[in-house]
Amino acid sequence: MNVWIPFLSILQKDMRAYYLKPPNISWGIIFPVAWTLMFFIRSGGDVEIRELLPGVMALSVLFGTTSMLAVTITFEKRSRAFERLILAPISLPVLLAAKTSGAIVFGIINSAVPLLFGVWFVDLSAANWSMVIAAVVLIAATSTFLGLMIAVSVREVFEAQTFSNFFRFPMVFLCGLFFPVHHLPLFLQPLSYALPLTYGNDLLREALWGGGQLHPLLSLAALTAFSVLLFYISLRNARRRWII
Amino acid sequence: MPVIEVEELEKSFGDVRAVDGIDFSVQEGEIFGFLGPNGAGKTTTINVLTGLARKTAGSVRVLGHFYPRDLRRAQEGIGVVPDGSNLYPELSGKENLTFCGSLYGIRKEERERRAAELLDQFGLSGVAGRRFATYSKGMKRKLTIAAALIHRPRVLFLDEPTSGIDVASARQIRRILERLNCNGTTVFLTTHYIEEAERLCHRVAFIVDGRIVRVDSLNLLLEEVGDDCSLQFAVGGDAASAREVLSEVFPSHKASATGDGQLLLRGERLDDIIPAVCALHDAGVTVQEVRLLRPSLEDVFVRVTGIEAEEMTAHRGGGS
Ligand SMILES: Nc1ncnc2c1ncn2[C@@H]1O[C@H](COP(=O)(O)OP(=O)(O)O)[C@@H](O)[C@H]1O
Ligand SMILES: [Mg+2]
Numbered sequence: 001m002n003v004w005i006p007f008l009s010i011l012q013k014d015m016r017a018y019y020l021k022p023p024n025i026s027w028g029i030i031f032p033v034a035w036t037l038m039f040f041i042r043s044g045g046d047v048e049i050r051e052l053l054p055g056v057m058a059l060s061v062l063f064g065t066t067s068m069l070a071v072t073i074t075f076e077k078r079s080r081a082f083e084r085l086i087l088a089p090i091s092l093p094v095l096l097a098a099k100t101s102g103a104i105v106f107g108i109i110n111s112a113v114p115l116l117f118g119v120w121f122v123d124l125s126a127a128n129w130s131m132v133i134a135a136v137v138l139i140a141a142t143s144t145f146l147g148l149m150i151a152v153s154v155r156e157v158f159e160a161q162t163f164s165n166f167f168r169f170p171m172v173f174l175c176g177l178f179f180p181v182h183h184l185p186l187f188l189q190p191l192s193y194a195l196p197l198t199y200g201n202d203l204l205r206e207a208l209w210g211g212g213q214l215h216p217l218l219s220l221a222a223l224t225a226f227s228v229l230l231f232y233i234s235l236r237n238a239r240r241r242w243i244i
Numbered sequence: 245m246p247v248i249e250v251e252e253l254e255k256s257f258g259d260v261r262a263v264d265g266i267d268f269s270v271q272e273g274e275i276f277g278f279l280g281p282n283g284a285g286k287t288t289t290i291n292v293l294t295g296l297a298r299k300t301a302g303s304v305r306v307l308g309h310f311y312p313r314d315l316r317r318a319q320e321g322i323g324v325v326p327d328g329s330n331l332y333p334e335l336s337g338k339e340n341l342t343f344c345g346s347l348y349g350i351r352k353e354e355r356e357r358r359a360a361e362l363l364d365q366f367g368l369s370g371v372a373g374r375r376f377a378t379y380s381k382g383m384k385r386k387l388t389i390a391a392a393l394i395h396r397p398r399v400l401f402l403d404e405p406t407s408g409i410d411v412a413s414a415r416q417i418r419r420i421l422e423r424l425n426c427n428g429t430t431v432f433l434t435t436h437y438i439e440e441a442e443r444l445c446h447r448v449a450f451i452v453d454g455r456i457v458r459v460d461s462l463n464l465l466l467e468e469v470g471d472d473c474s475l476q477f478a479v480g481g482d483a484a485s486a487r488e489v490l491s492e493v494f495p496s497h498k499a500s501a502t503g504d505g506q507l508l509l510r511g512e513r514l515d516d517i518i519p520a521v522c523a524l525h526d527a528g529v530t531v532q533e534v535r536l537l538r539p540s541l542e543d544v545f546v547r548v549t550g551i552e553a554e555e556m557t558a559h560r561g562g563g564s
Contacts, residue, residue, distance in 0.1 A: 001320065001348070001349035002349050003349070005346050005349045005350070005351065006346055006347045006348075006349060008346075009343060009346030009347070010346075010347075013332075013335070013343055017332065017334055017335065079330075079332075079333065080326070080328060080329070080330040081330055081331065081332050081333075082330075083296060083326060083330045084330050084331070084344065084347065084391075085347065086295065086296060087294055087295060087296065087319065087324050088319065088344075088347035088348060089316045089317070089319035089320040089347075089348065089349075090316075090347065091316060243295070243296065243297065243298050244257075244291075244296070244297050244298065
């Protein structure tokens with residue numbers, strides 16, 4: 001069987017049924033616009049906007065992706081439509097990849113909103129664009145798989161939302177989005193480096209204007225490792241919890 | 245050739261042993277029925293056979309593929325109609341069918357063609373573009389069956405296919421299943437309607453409390469009660485005390501009161517029914533009507549399981 005047919009079909013259906021619906025478009029577009037305006041208007045000069053841009057991009061991706069999984073997985077599990085997918089001759093890894101790829105694409109699109117503002121206001125001529133793309137894709141992937149891990153572990157949509165807030169609000173402060181990790185109290189810093197977004201944000205700073213603290217290869221490796229690990233944990237939990 | 249082979253299958257949920265060591269096999273081309281009261285383990289068995297649940301012990305082989313190793317291979321050849329609907333409420337009837345087709349790797353043109361064909365066959369062409377959420381219960385069930393057929397499965401599993409829907413839709417569904425079966429599809433269905441099993445199935449397994457108490461062809465089961473008869477009385481007055489009278493006069497028969505003034509007397513054929521009527525009359529019971537019922541699967545079921553038809557939906561609460 002050609003697995004691309006179900007893969008693309010699931011992706012397309014989720015896009016049509018969920019992502020392109022008004023509430024999610026607003027969540028996906030208006031939310032990043034609001035973040036962006038709020039931060040950029042408050043900051044006066046060129047340099048400050050440059051400092052803020054990676055954080056705002058990462059934030060948009062984080063909120064956009066994690067909130068989607070609660071819908072595409074938890075909501076479908078409740079309505080039993082998810083059983084359709086389990087009954088089909090598709091392996092669980094392919095199924096999870098199909099269900100998450102839409103959220104990853106959605107996250108990438110979310111990051112474009114602040115970036116377009118940024119390009120307008122800041123000189124980004126020194127940016128390494130392939131590294132920017134790699135950073136955005138990996139931030140989207142790790143955030144999505146974090147959302148996946150939550151979606152697999154809960155039953156109700158509100159639980160998924162509560163749990164993702166439990167993770168993502170602390171991440172806003174711990175991952176160096178708006179002030180550097182070394183400004184945090186010393187005992188919190190190890191926690192920062194246990195979170196994928198720290199590496200994603202650092203890589204994005206490095207890519208946009210060379211403002212990273214870590215070596216880009218280290219960040220790339222860490223983000224890839226987080227993606228694999230989170231996907232694997234989700235897969236294992238899904239096997240245990242979905243097939244009763 | 246057997247398409248389903250189950251040996252000593254067990255499935256537990258914590259302390260609850262929903263399926264408790266069952267053995268059976270289904271031959272290609274059969275309509276096989278799982279008949280039992282609520283909570284007997286029918287849905288659990290279907291869930292294990294279709295890949296929604298994992299067996300606790302025993303061996304399961306479907307279309308020659310062993311579980312769990314070759315589950316996906318088996319899933320390519322089976323269609324599943326669950327007891328509720330599991331389609332997408334926000335998609336139209338047609339979109340639901342083509343989406344389900346894609347899950348089996350069917351290409352776009354082929355699944356569009358197949359969807360149109362099924363919508364026509366199920367009399368749903370007129371509502372093909374409407375959202376599934378707006379369908380009536382009967383329409384929903386029919387579309388769910390159509391969705392299970394999109395990839396032309398060799399074996400079709402149905403969990404209580406006609407429960408909770410209108411009579412006309414139920415009849416249409418039974419006709420469709422018979423036609424499918426004529427064209428070679430093996431059908432495995434569960435039901436708690438004895439009559440449905442009798443009308444549709446070639447072979448029937450009686451399942452009670454997670455165990456199969458009997459499995460045989462319908463003909464053999466009916467032959468067993470061929471000499472039996474059931475007399476149905478409509479009586480005025482106290483049906484419970486009338487039942488006592490019949491029990492005394494016919495100690496080897498089984499008398500039961502079925503509510504709303506109906507009495508049922510089951511057992512060996514009576515050469516003469518007048519003594520029964522006289523006994524009731526003498527006890528002061530008004531006999532308004534007597535009917536001789538042809539022996540049915542219900543008689544066998546009651547004899548084998550000791551469960552009356554009326555108890556089927558009430559048995560062992562908590563089942564689904
Ligand atoms: N997910 C579950 N967790 C715990 N017990 C269950 C679960 N599913 C079914 N059961 C129990 O297993 C038994 C059989 O249920 P089921 O297979 O649904 O019966 P049926 O379909 O014949 O009505 C019942 O006692 C039911 O309560
Ligand atoms: Mg059931």
